Each structure stands twice: as structure tokens, then as C-alpha cells.
Amino acid sequence: MTPAEKAKAPPTTVPRDGPDLTGPELEARLHRTWARPRGLIGWLSSVDHKEIGVRYVVTALIFFAMAGLLALHMRLQLARPESNLMTPELYNETFTMHGSTMMFLFAVPVMQGMQIYLTPLMAGTRNMAFPRLTAFSYWMYLSGGLMLWISHVMNISPDNGWFSYVPLAGPQFSPGKRADVWAQMITFTEVAALAVAVTLTTTILKQRAPGMTLARMPIFLWSTLVTSVMVIFSMPSVALASSMLISDRSVGTQFFNPAENGDALLWQHLFWFFGHPEVYIIFLPGTAFVSEIVVTFCRRSIHGYSVVALSLVATGILAFGLWVHHMFATGLPRVGYSFFTAASMSVAIPTGLQIFCWIATMWEGRPRLTVPMLYVIGFIFTFVIGGLSGVIIASVPLDLQLTDTYFIVAHLHYVLIGGGVFPLIGAITYWFPKVTGRMMSERMGKIAFWALFLGFQLAFFPMHISGLMGMPRRVFTYPAGMGLELPNMLSTIGAFVVAAAVLLFVVNLVNSLFRGVPAGPNPWDAPSLEWAASSPPAPYNFPHIPVVESRTPLWDADGSLRVVHGLRVEEPELLLTTVVSATPDIREPGVAPSPWPFLSTIATAVVFVCSIFSPWALVFGIVPAGIALTAWFWPKKPPPEGEPVIV
Amino acid sequence: MKPGRFTALVVAGMAVSGCGGIQNALGGQAVQSRDFVSLFAVFMVVCTVMYFVTVGTLMWAVFRRRRATEACTVETGRHEVSAPGSRTALVVWTTLIAVGLSALAVASFFTDRSLAAAARSPKLAITVTANQWWWDVQYTPDNPSHIIRTANELHLPVGVPAEITLKSNDVIHSFWIPNLAGKQDVIPGRVTDAQILPRQIGQYRGQCAEFCGTEHANMALDVTVESMADFKKWAAAQLQPAIAPTTPLAAAGFNYVTTRQCSVCHNITGTPANGQLGPDLTHLASRKTIAAGTLPLTRGNLYGWVADPQSQKPGSQMPTMQIAPQDLHAIVAYLETLK
Numbered sequence: 008m009t010p011a012e013k014a015k016a017p018p019t020t021v022p023r024d025g026p027d028l029t030g031p032e033l034e035a036r037l038h039r040t041w042a043r044p045r046g047l048i049g050w051l052s053s054v055d056h057k058e059i060g061v062r063y064v065v066t067a068l069i070f071f072a073m074a075g076l077l078a079l080h081m082r083l084q085l086a087r088p089e090s091n092l093m094t095p096e097l098y099n100e101t102f103t104m105h106g107s108t109m110m111f112l113f114a115v116p117v118m119q120g121m122q123i124y125l126t127p128l129m130a131g132t133r134n135m136a137f138p139r140l141t142a143f144s145y146w147m148y149l150s151g152g153l154m155l156w157i158s159h160v161m162n163i164s165p166d167n168g169w170f171s172y173v174p175l176a177g178p179q180f181s182p183g184k185r186a187d188v189w190a191q192m193i194t195f196t197e198v199a200a201l202a203v204a205v206t207l208t209t210t211i212l213k214q215r216a217p218g219m220t221l222a223r224m225p226i227f228l229w230s231t232l233v234t235s236v237m238v239i240f241s242m243p244s245v246a247l248a249s250s251m252l253i254s255d256r257s258v259g260t261q262f263f264n265p266a267e268n269g270d271a272l273l274w275q276h277l278f279w280f281f282g283h284p285e286v287y288i289i290f291l292p293g294t295a296f297v298s299e300i301v302v303t304f305c306r307r308s309i310h311g312y313s314v315v316a317l318s319l320v321a322t323g324i325l326a327f328g329l330w331v332h333h334m335f336a337t338g339l340p341r342v343g344y345s346f347f348t349a350a351s352m353s354v355a356i357p358t359g360l361q362i363f364c365w366i367a368t369m370w371e372g373r374p375r376l377t378v379p380m381l382y383v384i385g386f387i388f389t390f391v392i393g394g395l396s397g398v399i400i401a402s403v404p405l406d407l408q409l410t411d412t413y414f415i416v417a418h419l420h421y422v423l424i425g426g427g428v429f430p431l432i433g434a435i436t437y438w439f440p441k442v443t444g445r446m447m448s449e450r451m452g453k454i455a456f457w458a459l460f461l462g463f464q465l466a467f468f469p470m471h472i473s474g475l476m477g478m479p480r481r482v483f484t485y486p487a488g489m490g491l492e493l494p495n496m497l498s499t500i501g502a503f504v505v506a507a508a509v510l511l512f513v514v515n516l517v518n519s520l521f522r523g524v525p526a527g528p529n530p531w532d533a534p535s536l537e538w539a540a541s542s543p544p545a546p547y548n549f550p551h552i553p554v555v556e557s558r559t560p561l562w563d564a565d566g567s568l569r570v571v572h573g574l575r576v577e578e579p580e581l582l583l584t585t586v587v588s589a590t591p592d593i594r595e596p597g598v599a600p601s602p603w604p605f606l607s608t609i610a611t612a613v614v615f616v617c618s619i620f621s622p623w624a625l626v627f628g629i630v631p632a633g634i635a636l637t638a639w640f641w642p643k644k645p646p647p648e649g650e651p652v653i654v
Numbered sequence: 655m656k657p658g659r660f661t662a663l664v665v666a667g668m669a670v671s672g673c674g675g676i677q678n679a680l681g682g683q684a685v686q687s688r689d690f691v692s693l694f695a696v697f698m699v700v701c702t703v704m705y706f707v708t709v710g711t712l713m714w715a716v717f718r719r720r721r722a723t724e725a726c727t728v729e730t731g732r733h734e735v736s737a738p739g740s741r742t743a744l745v746v747w748t749t750l751i752a753v754g755l756s757a758l759a760v761a762s763f764f765t766d767r768s769l770a771a772a773a774r775s776p777k778l779a780i781t782v783t784a785n786q787w788w789w790d791v792q793y794t795p796d797n798p799s800h801i802i803r804t805a806n807e808l809h810l811p812v813g814v815p816a817e818i819t820l821k822s823n824d825v826i827h828s829f830w831i832p833n834l835a836g837k838q839d840v841i842p843g844r845v846t847d848a849q850i851l852p853r854q855i856g857q858y859r860g861q862c863a864e865f866c867g868t869e870h871a872n873m874a875l876d877v878t879v880e881s882m883a884d885f886k887k888w889a890a891a892q893l894q895p896a897i898a899p900t901t902p903l904a905a906a907g908f909n910y911v912t913t914r915q916c917s918v919c920h921n922i923t924g925t926p927a928n929g930q931l932g933p934d935l936t937h938l939a940s941r942k943t944i945a946a947g948t949l950p951l952t953r954g955n956l957y958g959w960v961a962d963p964q965s966q967k968p969g970s971q972m973p974t975m976q977i978a979p980q981d982l983h984a985i986v987a988y989l990e991t992l993k
Binding site for chain 1: 675679680687701712715716720732734755762766838846861865866868870969
């Protein structure tokens with residue numbers, strides 16, 4: 008029996024999709040069922056993964072732009088030696104805001120936003136698992152970001168760096184509320200990231216279209232699965248660390264106070280046990296964008312599918328064994344260091360394998376140099392430099408000179424911009440027609456690409472040199488006459504070229520939104536399921552759930568995908584499948600829009616923000632938060648007519 | 655190009671970009687930093703080769719001439735087919751990476767061992783204590799009457815291994831003299847150490863390398879590597895107490911410094927000023943800079959610093975006090991006698 012026949016439940020009393028109910032009538036009825044209410048309350052209540060995903064990405068891009076402006080301000084200060092444009096206090100706040108915003112409010116959330124948008128479409132389902140939790144996560148993320156930036160406007164923003172080392176961030180050396188604002192921003196974003204990770208993992212494992220076995224999943228879903236599991240394992244570490252910091256600061260515990268037998272290095276272990284995987288949580292989605300783009304524009308399946316998938320898994324595992332390479336200068340035992348050197352270098356193997364597979368795919372296929380493909384090539388040119396400088400600083404004797412210098416600033420931007428932002432911009436260009444129904448301008452896209460690529464090299468390559476010439480990180484100025492003038496001036500010029508390129512990209516984005524050439528469902532002739540949905544997709548994604556029989560379903564379907572029938576039309580309903588082989592398992596009631604995730608966020612945000620000022624906020628704030636969560640989880644009415652949902 | 659010649663070219667390039675410079679990781683003026691330079695050259699060669707192999711293959715894959723029928727694409731109906739020989743290429747590629755990485759890891763490991771070996775048999779014991787935002791320096795020989803205390807400067811005799819014990823009085827700092835050795839973090843509640851075996855006489859600059867608060871950028875250290883004779887001369891001078899003032903103006907300064915707010919924080923050996931919170935001033939005028947490398951030691955800078963430290967180094971622990979002009983003249987005149 009084929010999966011299609013197995014999933015076909017006899018429609019008796021309730022209307023279901025099928026041969027009798029298809030086409031425009033089905034679509035109209037599904038639209039009534041899945042569309043959210045109009046108006047502000049409807050907007051706040053949305054649980055549609057596409058809407059939440061777009062909100063995530065747009066919000067993250069706004070934070071990216073703001074943190075980028077901070078970077079320009081810092082580059083102006085550093086353009087000349089002994090400059091007085093910024094006071095040291097302002098500079099320290101600025102680099103802290105830049106790093107914290109880029110890492111916690113841009114890089115991780117933008118990748119998760121892309122994953123929220125794409126995962127259900129690629130997996131061939133109607134919505135995320137736990138969509139209200141997804142909505143809650145967005146509101147939590149937004150609240151954390153707003154709190155940090157409002158505090159910046161009020162001049163109580165953190166100033167201890169995005170890593171907030173103790174004892175500098177402890178109560179003795181950072182009186183006031185700056186360090187608390189940072190720690191609570193972490194709390195907001197870790198709750199948001201964990202919530203998304205859980206929903207993505209569940210969606211991928213249980214809601215893939217029938218026939219999409221693990222071995223047929225798009226590479227993007229592999230990377231989403233790996234990064235979500237990484238979030239689940241790494242975030243608790245920073246949650247623990249930031250909670251300990253908050254309690255040291257507000258209720259007098261002494262976890263990190265050496266004078267009371269606390270330990271300053273404990274913070275670094277906990278922070279980097281999260282902080283290193285965090286880099287791969289940003290980078291692995293980037294590589295997955297690359298895999299999807301390469302396949303579409305080389306017109307062939309990815310070379311070495313299992314090699315790429317296993318490389319993602321291997322990187323995800325290795326990422327948890329590297330954190331000590333951030334601590335080579337702290338004086339831990341040398342034998343341990345050798346282990347972490349070897350582990351850090353070995354990450355180059357799975358990454359090198361992925362690069363091999365992309366190059367082999369291009370070699371075997373016929374690459375078309377569209378804008379997304381240019382970003383892929385720019386990514387390889389740039390990221391490989393960052394990867395190789397990573398091999399250099401994996402060596403203890405080399406790292407002891409290079410750590411905490413501008414060499415590291417160069418390295419991390421080559422890895423995060425080269426490995427994360429380049430693929431991201433390529434991916435936004437690639438999926439823009441799916442999201443909006445219009446194409447972005449190729450011409451403007453190409454100009455922006457070249458400006459970004461060349462400006463980036465001009466801004467960041469000289470930092471390798473200034474680092475070797477002895478310029479430490481996080482200094483608001485440097486003395487004249489040490490040879491640092493030229494590399495710093497070049498970096499500043501490059502930074503402004505990058506800013507112009509990003510501006511051009513945004514202009515293209517906004518312009519194309521209104522005036523772009525209309526795109527059909529599949530303008531690139533791509534092979535994965537999201538291109539089977541209309542552009543932009545309907546609230547229910549697919550009228551019938553597709554059946555997958557290969558890794559490139561749209562290329563192998565000859566025009567019409569096979570589909571399964573039998574999901575309810577009048578109530579939201581999802582098809583759950585088995586974890587490995589994706590055979591249809593259960594029909595699960597979908598979730599209606601609800602304002603409670605938004606209201607619960609307000610209640611929780613009040614607790615978090617007020618606890619900065621008094622620990623009693625935790626006691627009293629629990630009441631409204633409890634009420635909101637109770638309302639959210641109040642038992643729903645049973646499915647109509649008491650029909651069992653198991654097929 | 656032969657690998658040997660390429661290595662030489664890389665080293666030469668590094669030397670050109672980094673020759674001179676009092677704060678330069680490519681300087682190599684001590685055994686520890688020389689080991690860094692040679693290991694770095696090895697890594698640079700391997701990484702440069704790997705980079706060009708990668709992007710060269712990429713460019714070839716993108717731009718190679720191909721026949722339409724040959725491509726393994728959807729159009730030819732062979733989009734699942736792998737090119738012949740690709741499995742061999744994968745094995746070769748993986749082996750190349752694995753062998754390259756293993757070679758680098760082994761080279762790194764041996765350099766690490768040699769650094770550890772060079773650390774044995776230290777001859778000169780120094781304790782450096784980091785503070786927000788300055789360095790307290792004590793030479794601690796076995797004979798306690800030969801303890802020298804100074805601040806923000808380090809004198810090292812060439813060819814003598816120095817063992818530097820590192821402590822912090824407040825937050826985490828990092829002790830770094832790029833021309834001589836790599837970093838060592840200075841962590842409150844822990845004692846760490848650094849080894850330096852200088853091999854070239856010269857003036858160098860060290861700087862705190864771990865973000866430590868407002869004035870992290872202005873926490874530097876003047877380092878003098880000198881001959882044993884010069885070092886002994888310097889050490890003998892440092893052991894002397896401060897000279898008594900001779901001019902009336904300097905005497906007035908002496909009275910102010912030793913009886914007013916200055917002596918709460920600063921020590922001047924041989925005088926009643928015995929504060930322990932700030933840098934030792936006993937031989938202040940023999941140093942090259944003031945305020946932890948922030949300003950060159952000149953009369954003008956001394957005036958500016960004593961009158962208003964908060965405008966010279968905002969956030970510094972030394973407060974700006976309202977000092978009357980005649981007192982200021984006296985203080986600077988006295989400080990200038992502290993050779």
C-alpha cells in the first residue's frame with residue numbers, strides 16, 4: 008500500500024481534501040480555516056510560521072543595521088590614533104552593544120527566523136509544531152531587544168563586552184544596572200532561542216511530508232535539525248551563567264567572587280561552552296543556504312549528500328569540545344590545551360568536506376552566476392580565509408600572541424560575515440520571490456554584491472596586520488607612531504563601503520517589494536517543496552500535502568507532485584509522520600490564532616525587567632505571568648464529533 | 655616555487671610588514687616570541703597553499719569549458735550522477751586536509767614543548783601585579799633587602815631567563831609584551847606566571863590585552879632590555895631611597911606630597927609617603943612615561959597629569975583635585991627630582 012492510500016481516511020461526516028474537494032473551492036475553504044483574524048488583535052494573535060518568520064528576519068535586520076551604525080561610529084574613532092571623537096565610556100558601551108546586538112539580536116535570531124519561515128514549507132506541512140510557542144518566542148526576542156536598546160537610549164546600556172567577564176561585570180567593579188541589563192537581555196533571548204529550537208526540532212522530526220525520509224530531507228532541514236539540537240544543549244549553559252551573575256549582583260551570592268572562594272574562570276567555562284557552539288549555530292544555517300543555492304543554480308543534486316549531512320552532524324558534535332580554545336591564555340594545564348588544539352583543528356575536516364561537495368556540485372553541473380550564486384562564491388573566497396586563520400589560532404603558541412588582538416577581530420568577521428552574512432544575503436535574494444511573489448533586481452544585486460565583497464576585504468583584511476603589529480582588541484584608541492595608522496584608516500574606509508553596499512541591498516529589497524517583476528511559484532526552477540507552494544504561500548501552505556519520492560521532488564515529479572488526501576478542511580489539521588521513514592502516523596489538530604502568547608510575553612517581560620531593580624519582582628511578578636500562562640494552556644474543547652484523530 | 659623558497663618569501667614579507675615596532679608580535683626579540691615567528695611562518699605557508707588550492711579549484715569548477723551533453727544536470731537527466739573520479743578526489747582532498755592539519759598540530763605541539771623547556775632555570779624573579787589601570791612591578795630576589803619596587807616599567811637583562819609571577823588586585827587583565835612573548839592572563843584569586851628570555855637589547859612596549867574596564871586602552875608598560883651591566887646600574891639606583899629636595903620649591907613640593915592627599919595612595923621610599931594603592935613614585939623621574947604609558951614623561955605632561963588626571967585619562971582612579979597653582983609648581987618641581 009502506498010503512503011497515499013494509507014493516509015486516505017474515509018470522509019464521512021466532516022469535509023476533507025480529496026478528489027471530491029479540490030481546486031479553487033478547496034483553497035477558498037482552507038483559506039477561511041487557516042487565515043488569522045484581521046486587525047491589530049489578529050496581527051498580535053498570529054501563529055502562522057510565515058508571518059512569524061518574516062517578523063523575525065525583519066526585526067533582526069533592523070538590529071543588524073543599528074549594530075552596523077555603531078560599528079561605523081567605532082571605525083570613525085579608530086580611523087586616526089589618539090582620537091577624541093568618543094570617550095572611553097562611550098566606546099566601551101558601543102562595542103558592547105555592537106557585539107551583543109550582532110550575536111544575540113541579529114545572527115542567531117535571523118537564522119532562526121529563516122528556519123521558521125522555510126522549515127514547514129520545505130517539509131511539506133501546514134504550520135510549525137507548537138506555533139503559539141513560536142509566536143511567544145518572537146515576542147520574547149523583541150522584548151529583549153527593545154529592553155537593551157531602550158536602556159542604551161537611557162544611558163544604562165552594558166559596557167563590559169558581549170562576553171561580560173567577571174569580576175569586571177560583578178557587583179564590585181560594575182555598580183549600577185548596566186551589567187544587569189546585559190544579563191537579562193540574555194535571559195530574554197535564551198528563552199526565545201530555546202522555544203524556537205524545540206518547535207523546529209519537533210516540526211522536522213514529526214511533520215515531514217510522507218515519503219520524505221531522513222535521507223531525503225533537504226540539506227537545509229539537516230542543518231536546522233542540527234543547530235536546533237545545539238541550541239537545546241548549549242543555551243542552558245549561558246542561562247546558568249547569567250542567572251548566577253544576576254544572583255551575585257542582586258542577592259549577594261558569591262559564585263564568581265575570588266575573595267569569597269568563588270571562581271572567575273567558572274564564568275568563562277560556562278560562557279564559552281555556549282559561546283563556541285553559538286558560532287556554529289550561526290554558521291551551519293549559512294552552509295545550508297549555500298547547499299540549497301548551489302543545487303538550484305548548478306541544476307543538479309548536491310554532490311555527496313550523505314557527506315554533507317554527516318559533516319553538519321559532525322560539526323555540531325565537535326562544536327561542544329572546543330570551548331577552551333577561547334581560554335588558552337588563562338593558564339590552564341598544557342596537556343588539556345593540546346587536546347583542544349587537536350579538536351579545534353579537526354573542525355576543518357567536516358567543513359573542508361562540505362566545501363569539496365559544493366565545488367564538486369559546481370564542477371559536475373552548469374553553474375548560473377545569479378546574485379545568490381555570487382554570494383556563494385564570495386562566501387567560499389571569504390570564509391576559507393576565516394577558516395584558515397581559525398586553524399592558526401587553534402595552535403596554543405600562536406594563539407598566545409594573537410588572542411585578544413585585531414587578528415581575532417579579523418578572524419571572527421571573516422567567519423561570521425563571510426560564513427553567515429554572505430550566505431544570508433544570498434538566501435534572502437533567493438527566497439525573496441517565494442516570500443513576496445516578486446523578484447529582486449539582479450543588476451542592483453550584483454552591484455551590491457561587489458561593493459560588499461570588496462568593501463569587506465578592505466575593512467577586515469588589514470585587521471590581520473594591525474593585530475600582528477600589536478593592536479589589542481577593545482581599545483578605544485591607540486598611540487601614534489606604532490605603524491597602526493594605515494591599516495586602521497583602510498579598515499574605516501572599507502567599513503563605509505560595506506555600509507553603502509548594505510544600504511543598496513536594502514533599497515533593492517524595498518524597491519523590489521513594490522516594483523519587482525512578479526514571480527511564479529518556482530521562478531528559479533528549484534527542486535525542493537517550498538517552490539511547490541504559491542508565491543507568496545497561502546496561509547495553509549499546500550492545498551494537499553505532497554508526497555516525496557526523491558531528494559529533488561520538483562525535478563522528478565514531471566509537473567505534478569503526488570499528494571495525500573484526507574485532512575480536515577473546516578478545522579486546522581496537520582499530518583504527523585514517523586521520525587525516520589516519514590510514513591503517515593497521526594492526524595493532529597492544528598492550533599488557532601491566540602493573543603495569549605503576546606500577553607504572556609508582556610507578563611514575563613515585566614518580571615524580567617523589574618527583577619533588574621528588585622529581586623522581589625520575581626515573587627510578585629509570578630502572579631500575572633501565571634495567569635497569562637494558565638489562560639494560554641486552558642484545555643481546549645475536544646475535536647468536533649469526537650472523531651478519533653488516529654488513522 | 656620550491657617550498658623552502660616560498661617559506662623564505664613569507665618570512666621576508668612578514669619581516670617587511672613587521673620590522674621595527676616597539677609593540678610587534680613579529681618582532682621576535684626573545685626566545686618565546688622568536689618561536690612564535692617561526693611557527694607562524696610554517697602555518698602561513700601551509701594555509702596560503704591550502705587557500706589557493708581551494709579557490710583555484712572553485713574557479714576551475716565554475717568557469718571550465720564544458721559540453722552541454724557532458725554536464726550532469728536536470729537537462730541531461732543525470733542530475734544524480736557523480737562525475738567519474740570524484741570519489742578519488744574526495745579521498746585525496748580529505749587526506750590532504752588531515753595530513754596538513756596533523757603536521758601543523760605536531761609543529762604546534764613541539765613549539766609548545768620548547769616554550770615550556772625554555773621556562774626552566776629562571777634566574778630573575780619578578781612579581782607583576784595588575785591594577786585598574788596600571789602595573790605594579792617588584793623584583794623579588796632571595797635577599798629581601800634587594801627588593802626593588804617600581805611601576806609601569808620593566809627592565810630585563812639580555813640573555814637572562816626571567817620568571818614573572820602575575821597577580822591581580824581587581825579584575826582580569828592580560829600581561830603582553832608582543833616583542834618578547836605571548837599573553838598570560840592575570841586572574842584575581844589565582845597566581846599565573848610568564849617566562850621571558852630576551853635575546854636582543856631594545857625598548858619595547860607591553861599592553862594589557864584583556865578588556866579590564868574604562869581605561870583598558872591606556873594600560874601599558876615600558877620594557878627595557880639591556881646589558882647585564884646596565885641592568886645592575888639601574889637596579890642599584892632603584893634600591894636607593896628618594897633624594898631629599900634641595901631647592902626651596904622642591905622642598906615645598908616634598909611637604910605637599912608627603913603630608914597631603916598624594917601620600918594616601920603613593921609610596922616614596924625614604925619619605926613619610928607610604929600609600930600602597932597607587933604606583934610607587936620613588937624613582938618616577940627615571941621612567942619614560944607616566945600614567946601607565948599614557949603620556950611621555952615631560953614637565954608639561956606632569957603638570958597636566960597632576961592638575962587634572964581625569965581629562966588626561968578619564969576614569970582613572972586618580973581623582974582631579976583642586977590644587978593651587980603655587981602648589982602645582984612645587985609638586986612638579988619635587989617629582990622631577992625623583993630620578
